[in-house]
Amino acid sequence: MSIIAESLGRIKPSPTIAVTTKAAELRAAGRDVIGLGAGEPDFDTPDNIKAAAKTAIDEGKTxxxxxxxxxxxxxxxxxxxxxxxxxxxxxxxxxxxxxxxxxxxxxxxxxxxxxxxxxxxxxxxxxxxxxxxxxxxxxxxxxxxxxxxxxxxxxxxxxxxxxxxxxxxxxxxxxxxxxxxxxxxxxxxxxxxxxxxxxxxxxxxxxxxxxxxxxxxxxxxxxxxxxxxxxxxxxxxxxxxxxxxxxxxxxxxxxxxxxxxxxxxxxxxxxxxxxxxxxxxxxxxGPQEFLADWAKVFEERRDMVVDMLNAAEGIFCPKPDGAFYVYPSIDGCIGKKAPSGKVIENDLDFVSELLEAEGVAVVHGDAFGLSPNFRASYATSTEALTEACTRIQKFCASLTE
The missing domain is CATH 3.40.640.10 (Type I PLP-dependent aspartate aminotransferase-like (Major domain))
Incomplete structure (x- = not known):
């Protein structure tokens, strides 16, 4: 008899964390991987907030x-x-x-x-x-x-x-x-x-x-x-x-x-x-003015990512209103063959082959309940996003009928 509760059989581990973990493992093995799976800003916590935390420690608020x-x-x-x-x-x-x-x-x-x-x-x-x-x-x-x-x-x-x-x-x-x-x-x-x-x-x-x-x-x-x-x-x-x-x-x-x-x-x-x-x-x-400045940076990244993904063969990427994710359709890639010889039958196949071939980590749409899509976070540097989108374009161009 298993020690594990039956209720855990109804759920699965977080796919977004799994993608981030896989990307980290590949990097540790020497692969050049760009991770677009994590949903967190690449900005640092503002200094006034960090200072408040340090003050709290110094004042014994522990x-x-x-x-x-x-x-x-x-x-x-x-x-x-x-x-x-x-x-x-x-x-x-x-x-x-x-x-x-x-x-x-x-x-x-x-x-x-x-x-x-x-x-x-x-x-x-x-x-x-x-x-x-x-x-x-x-x-x-x-x-x-x-x-x-x-x-x-x-x-x-x-x-x-x-x-x-x-x-x-x-x-x-x-x-x-x-x-x-x-x-x-x-x-x-x-x-x-x-x-x-x-x-x-x-x-x-x-x-x-x-x-x-x-x-x-x-x-x-x-x-x-x-x-x-x-x-x-x-x-x-x-x-x-x-x-x-x-x-x-x-x-x-x-x-x-x-x-x-x-x-x-x-x-x-x-x-x-x-x-x-x-x-x-x-x-x-505290001060809230920086929120608009950060949003402007994300907006510029969004526009670049949307344009570059829409230039990839078989991908349609709507322009989001907010957050820092895009959720493009890969319907035009389904049924095609990857460089490995694997036929892309669903979005999990697509993201797996993309990671293997080009070292770009994104999350498959089935994890979010709507396929065939993938989620990519643009909460990372413009340079990394440009390179990642270039690799995605290259991967899509490599798919054959």
Whole structure:
């Protein structure tokens, strides 16, 4: 009899972490590999944030804190929601965890009963369905298409809702597609949700500050205040402030849910890192001007990557509204033969052969629930991106009928 719990048989390891690990192994073996799998900015954490962490250490702020966050950080989070999203929350409505992933996991474990359904638009961040499964729920996927900008249509959302639906997990701008919903597009969806009072909304706003062109970010509870009492608005410092390793995510929502999430956290990890919390206070309260400067750099990289990938044979790459990913279709490459002699039958074959032939690591679309595609992160240097896209063009040109 195996020691491993049966519940683990329902999930798989993170494919994005697997790609990053594989790329690192190949580099260690002497291969020239460009990794476009990881979703983290290549910028360094700003100096004022690092200084706040050092000060916290020097002042001895190294002990246990309240399970779900220090009062100073909860106050800063409330101020952020008011400043950026016109949402009013009290500190008692705020939860702080070891990253956005823990926020989502805590919320699902605290609220999902066996058989509850959780709606997840495709393509989705790889962890959503597995966290739902670990919590005992059933992921239900809402389809989108590239032709519709990878955005849910109201009729598809309506069709997916059943009496068993507990949550809709909503991510804008999206990982992996970069699709962002305008306030007008959101209003169409919130009108559907108003008709179904048993459905709660969990928003993943982690890429809020990474939007391009004239796109204006909006979040569901801001667009439709009537949904405020059944919305958990999640965010974090990881992407916007280049603090992925600091592991701080946060959310605000109804007090009953926040208390339940704290109960879960109290019996799992307890409080997030005290030093990271103090650094996050400075991140949210300190200067914000650099966010626009960083977004401009990402926008320039996005434009270059989209242009270069669309110049590759067999690839169509839509232009994303935000985040730092592209999600191109490789439909034109399916059925062709790679230099190794392997026939490209799906997107996993494509990314495997691309890594072997040209040393470029990307993540196959099937991991995100929509194929045949791949996800590439442009959160790396312009030089590395140019070389990676040149190699992808070369690989596509090498494919034969």
């Amino acid at each position: 002990k246990y804190t309240a399970v779900d966050g220090i009062p100073e950080l909860k106050k800063a989070i409330c101020a952020k929601f008011k400043r950026d999203n016109n949402l009013d929350y009290e500190p008692s409505q705020v939860s702080v965890s070891g990253g956005g992933k823990q926020v989502i996991y805590n919320a699902l474990v605290a609220s999902v009963n066996p058989g509850d359904e959780v709606l997840i638009p495709t393509p989705y961040w790889v962890s959503y369905p597995d966290m739902v499964l670990l919590a005992g729920g059933e992921p239900v996927f809402v389809p989108t298409t590239a032709e519709n900008g990878f955005k849910m249509k109201a009729e598809d959302l309506e069709a997916a809702i059943t009496p068993k639906t507990k949550w809709l997990i909503f991510n804008s701008p999206s990982n992996p597609s970069g699709a962002g919903y305008t306030a007008e597009e959101l209003k169409v969806l919130t009108d559907v949700l108003l008709k179904h009072p048993h459905v709660w909304i969990m928003t993943d706003d982690m890429y809020e500050h990474l939007v391009y062109d004239d796109f204006k970010f909006a979040t569901p509870a801001e667009v439709e205040p009537k949904l405020y009492d059944r919305t958990l608005t999640m965010n974090g410092v990881s992407k916007a402030y280049a603090m992925t390793g600091w592991r701080i995510g946060y959310a605000a929502g109804p007090q009953e849910l926040i208390k339940a999430m704290a109960k879960v956290q109290s019996q799992s990890t307890s409080n997030p890192c005290s030093i990271s919390q103090w650094a996050s206070v400075e991140a949210l309260n």
